[in-house]
Amino acid sequence: MTSKTSLTRSGWGIIVLTAAALALGGCGRKGPLELPPTASNTAPTAQVTGDTETERASQPSVFNSTYGTDAAPAAPKGSKKSFILDPLLGN
Structure with missing residues (x-):
């Protein structure tokens, strides 16, 4: 006797992808990150290195979100292109 609810190939694929995503x-x-077993739990003392907030803000970095915000745009603004939903959006 065959069952009418057997899963097809795409059904098994969905089940496998869902299980992989959940796993x-x-x-x-x-x-927070854990320290290695050989590290001590005491915080290092702050050393004065001459690094100020303004010097850090002027250096490019992945973690510096304010870098380049005062700079002029690199490319001129382009012309407006029409889009199919412009009449609905009121643009």
Whole structure:
């Protein structure tokens, strides 16, 4: 006797992808990074190196979101291109 609810190839694919997403989504722990076993828990003392906020803000970095905000745009503004939904959006 055959069942009419047998899964097709795409059905199995969806099940496998969902299981993989759930398994990979559960990896890791939420929270701060852990120190290595040989490291001490005491915070290092702040050393004066002459690095100020203005000097750090003027240096490019992945973590510096304010770098280049005062600079002029690199390219001129282009012309407006029409889009199919412009009449609906009121543009």
